[in-house]
Amino acid sequence: MAVFVYAENINGVYKKAAFEAVSYAKSVADQAGDTVTAISVNPTDSSDLLYKYGASNVINIKDEGLKSFSAKAFAQAVSEVAEGNTIVFPHTTDASSIAPMLAVMKNYSLITNVLEAPESLSPFQVKRRAFSGKGFMHAKAEGTGVIITVSQNAFGVKENAVSGSEEVKNLSVANEDTKVISHEQSSGKLDLKEAEVVVSAGRGMKGPENWGMVEELANVLGAATACSKPVSDIGWRPHTEHVGQTGKAISPNLYIAIGISGAIQHLAGVNSSKTIVVINNDAEAPFFKSADYGVVGDAFQIIPALTEKIKAIKG
Ligand SMILES: Cc1cc2nc3c(=O)[nH]c(=O)nc-3n(C[C@H](O)[C@H](O)[C@H](O)COP(=O)(O)OP(=O)(O)OC[C@H]3O[C@@H](n4cnc5c(N)ncnc54)[C@H](O)[C@@H]3O)c2cc1C
CATH class of the missing domain: 3.40.50.620 (HUPs)
Structure with a gap:
């Protein structure tokens, strides 16, 4: 059979x-x-x-x-x-x-x-x-x-x-139990759950106006963007990007977490990623315990430098 x-x-x-x-x-x-x-x-x-x-x-x-x-x-x-x-x-x-x-x-x-x-x-x-x-x-x-x-x-x-x-x-299966009230389509070009590379950021980014650099890094890597729960709760990013226990569970080949502390509820949705890179200015941030590679430093300096380096390698 x-x-x-x-x-x-x-x-x-x-x-x-x-x-x-x-x-x-x-x-x-x-x-x-x-x-x-x-x-x-x-x-x-x-x-x-x-x-x-x-x-x-x-x-x-x-x-x-x-x-x-x-x-x-x-x-x-x-x-x-x-x-x-x-x-x-x-x-x-x-x-x-x-x-x-x-x-x-x-x-x-x-x-x-x-x-x-x-x-x-x-x-x-x-x-x-x-x-x-x-x-x-x-x-x-x-x-x-x-x-x-x-x-x-x-x-x-x-x-x-x-x-x-x-x-x-x-077929004509009865489909009467569900009524679609609204339908939110992810605005990103890549489906977060299918993406092989995800660039994710948290409250360490300070405000929505700073997400341009996160998106640029994602663009050069061909990655989808994600965020921590508070970031979508306060409306800096759409809810479709929220990953974790109460958000999407993802398992990309590469997960880059920027300015995210690494709370257990966040890890629950991302810790099956194959490689985790953490960028955080606090060397004691819990996320480093789950990281394959860690960078201790200011995201506002590291993200543009990393983006330029990747552009140079690719170009
Ligand atoms: C029932 C329940 C369910 C939850 N579900 C989820 C969930 O699904 N997903 C989720 O994410 N959270 C979830 N949470 C919330 C979770 O507990 C954390 O509060 C949340 O993940 C923290 O978000 P954050 O790391 O972005 O913010 P913060 O905890 O505020 O961490 C910000 C980090 O940024 C760093 N930082 C600050 N400035 C810079 C800088 N300039 N450069 C680099 N790093 C910097 C800080 O050192 C810090 O580590 C849940 C909580 C509960 C109680």
């Missing part, structure tokens, strides 16, 4: 996390001597993009009622077409709310925040992130089926082209 994977799209366009989930599903399928079937809801992108990462079958669900997101309705739609007993999701905001609903509907085990290819398939056992990224655990699925969500930027996007075929499924 094929390994199924939910290929998430935003306004029809596949997310990078979808390619990572398909790459992951392909590695599971290879271990099982099986194939990958990807499921997507109302995509406009070509299925070729999913064949490239190893999906040999793509089921495109067409459903006008699913133009707006509802975890329950999307889980219902996926449950109608996913026949396998291994279903992979990316650990995005939307997918990580669909996956538990689907697990209940199918009475399957659920393992979230998976980091690596499974250690065994029968029983399904895999390493996952635990305790807000402060630890790891090896989780074992029970029962007949398993649903997993793959932590973003953990397994990576791996090309593994196969020849594929596409199937269109017309």
